[in-house]
Amino acid sequence: MASTKNRILNISLWIVQVLLSIMFIMAGLMKLSQPISELSISLPWTTDTPEFLIRFIGLSELLGGIGFVLPALLRIKPKLTAYAGIGISIIMLLASVLHTYRGEYSSIIFNFLILGMAVYVAWGRLKKIPIEPKK
Template sequence: MTNITLWIIQGLTALGFIYSGWLKAFQYEKATASWGWVKDLPRGLVAFIGAAELLGAIGVILPEALGIAPILTPVAAAALAVVVLLGAVLHVSRREYRELGVNLVFILLAALVAIGRF
């Protein structure tokens, strides 16, 4: 995979997690309206997931871009893949199978970044 391809994937990954994380961390009402599962989890847990996604999105871009501890980029990507995998498990337990497509896309994106940058 070329460096340019990895940067594109990193950018798409970061944008997706910034959107998702921002809603969960700072716009709880919009998150509740967008995703049915949000109202069934404690608000603090939803905000924590959102904050983790925002930090992960930063970690997918900045360490590699700045050349400061670039090993943190694949670590952040792997951590995001785990967060999404846990979300997929939640969706399966709730029989929300329609949600799994988005989970699979973001697991794939995060995994590609992790593998490409390790």
């Protein structure tokens, strides 16, 4: 029975990791590649945020997105997957503070949903079902 629970947990962790990876790679690439004028159409907070900060957030999201899958998949430093979960959790907490400050309360729900998913990956890969490194 414990084996079946671990298998289900492992599958659910992989699903969440892949979903977060796709989402953050796309978001990071968008913030890194698009002009600020285009970003401000879909992301209003970018109009009054310094460009270097927007690009830094994009780079952080891109690296976090890669970190959700690649280290675990290759089994090279797989703890980086859990650390990606911790890093993205911090980004989501800071994003919720920004959206609260700007009065964008509907965005906060999404931030906390992603925060929960990232914490789930960090917990699962650090404590419950860590992936062993390749030997």
